[in-house]
Amino acid sequence: MANPIINELPELLKANIISEETAEKIRLHYSQKNNENQNKIPLVFGILGAILIGLGIILVFAHNWDDLSRLTKTILSFLPLILGQLFCGYTLLKKPDHPAWRESSSVFLFFAVGASISLIAQVYNIPGDINSFIITWMLLSLPLVYLLKSSVVSLLYISGITYYACNANYFTFPRDQSYLYWFLLLGIVPHYRNLLKNKIQSNFTLFHNWFVALSIVICLGTFAHKNENLIYLGYMSLFAVFYFNGKTEFFDNQKLKYNSFLIFGKLGTLSVLLVYTFKSFWEMFYRNKYALNEIIFAPEFLVALTLTILAGILFYRKNSNTNFRNINIIEIVFLVNILLLFTGNFASVLANILVLLIGISEIKRGNKHNDLRILNFGLLIITILIACRFFDTNLSFILRGILFITIGFGFFLTNYFMLKKRNRNEK
CATH class of the missing domain: 1.20.58 (Methane Monooxygenase Hydroxylase; Chain G, domain 1)
Known part of the structure; x- marks a missing residue:
């Protein structure tokens, strides 16, 4: 479907609003953008296809597993791994510049590695636990991130080591108290750094930003002990x-x-x-x-x-x-963080004051920049703070209701005057 901006270019050229050079740059920009969008389709379907094929093979094996001999089980256990390596080898030799081939073949091999490890362990009754299995799986799959430049495997790797950290430190008792996650996370740093340097606008970079941040937040608690x-x-x-x-x-x-x-x-x-x-x-x-x-x-x-x-x-x-x-007030919170240890009962009072000041500063910033999102965010902070205090106080339901009604009117009036101010400035 033609882009409406492209359709307007002849009229803009005729009216001498833009030059021919500018029009050509606009055409080139949207042409490249369309090509990127078209390339995403085979990439997404290739990845989904690899995942479905891998899961399908495992389900077929599982259905007839008990009726097979040990030799047959061994051969079938290695079959997904061999197929995955063949696909990856073909990609490296024939399709090294095709993201769809790189991502789909590496994802297939990623799951094949996990399937082969678990199947061989089951056939020969090799002892082990889920933590050692995940570590082995992730370490064997990590080279795929760099050999095939696979960002999907990178995301799966981050998910895998995060689950390992949670299982070792949160889900089991007694706790394993393992810090291995932090060393495993270093394995993905070069790839993530390369994405930030060369593909900052890529969706893979977007997902990595969120996966890395969320993973670190989840796993920082692994340091908690006595x-x-x-x-x-x-x-x-x-x-x-x-x-x-x-x-x-x-x-x-x-x-x-x-x-x-x-x-x-x-x-x-x-x-x-x-x-x-x-x-x-x-x-x-x-x-x-x-x-x-x-x-x-x-x-x-x-x-x-x-x-x-x-x-x-x-x-x-x-x-x-x-x-x-x-x-900004929120920037100095960490400075008083450790001091809260020594303030005793005053710590909660100081925290309330800080939250209130942050909310007020956000409201002022939103008003200054004429931004309703920032202003409402400040109001929301104060609303949450007041709601939290209901759990610490013995106010009657009538007073609580009046407070919420007041806050609601505050939201309405603030937004009303902000919109009125914006309309006045536009005139």
């Missing part, structure tokens, strides 16, 4: 690192959907801060008496301290050029 309450300090500092990373020139110039670090950083900081506003959290926190030497050498505190130092460096880099004149 002093697990201290991990909240680590999360606050991690979100600060994410926030400042998202505020760097590289990410700040991208569309918001590509800036997962800024979104995680901002929402994560507010989420932890809202948890801090509850008195019950600090009662639980101080229930365990921590000796100073126990805190200092606890892995949770060491992680929090490391992340705080890193956040401090990023904070300085962001604000040193402006002589620290444009500091």
Whole structure:
């Protein structure tokens, strides 16, 4: 279907609104864009086809598995692996520049590796657990990311090691307390860095931004052990690192959907801060008496301290050029994070004040930039804070209802006056 902008070019040329050179650049831009969209179709279907074929082969084997001899089972166990290697070999030799071939063949081999390992283990009763199986599978599949430049396998690898970290540290008892995830994550860093450098607008880069950020957020809790309450300090500092990373020139110039670090950083900081506003959290926190030497050498505190130092460096880099004149309140939350340990009952009061100030600053920023999204975000922060306080107070339902009605009118009036101001400026 023809692009309406392309259809308007002759009329714009005739009216001397644009030059012929500009018109040609517009045609070239949309031509390249259409080609990219057309190339995505075989890529998506190729990946889906590889996944379905791999799962189909496994289901066929499973249906007749008990009736087969050990030799037949062994041959069939290696068959998906052999087929996957043949497909990948053909891709490397004949189709190295075709993303659909690279991604589909590598995805097929990725699942073939997992299937072959599990089938051989079942045939010969090789002992092992799910954690060792996933580690072996991920390590054997990691070379596919670089040999075939497969971003889909990279995403599957991130998902696999994240599940391993969760299973080893969260889902099993007693806990494995394994830090291997962090070393496994390093295996994907060169590929991710290459995507950021050469394919910043790619959908694969978009997914990697979100997968990497989410995976780190999920797995930071693996450091929690005997002093697990201290991990909240680590999360606050991690979100600060994410926030400042998202505020760097590289990410700040991208569309918001590509800036997962800024979104995680901002929402994560507010989420932890809202948890801090509850008195019950600090009662639980101080229930365990921590000796100073126990805190200092606890892995949770060491992680929090490391992340705080890193956040401090990023904070300085962001604000040193402006002589620290444009500091947002949310940027200094991590600085008072560790100090909250020593403020006792005042910690929840300080957290409430910080959340309120952040909400007010967002409202002011939205009003300044005439942006309803930012303004409503500030109002939403204050609304959530007030809602949270209902769980800490004994207000009657009538007073709570009146408060919510007041907030609702506040939303309505603020948006009304903002739209009125925008319409007045447009005239």
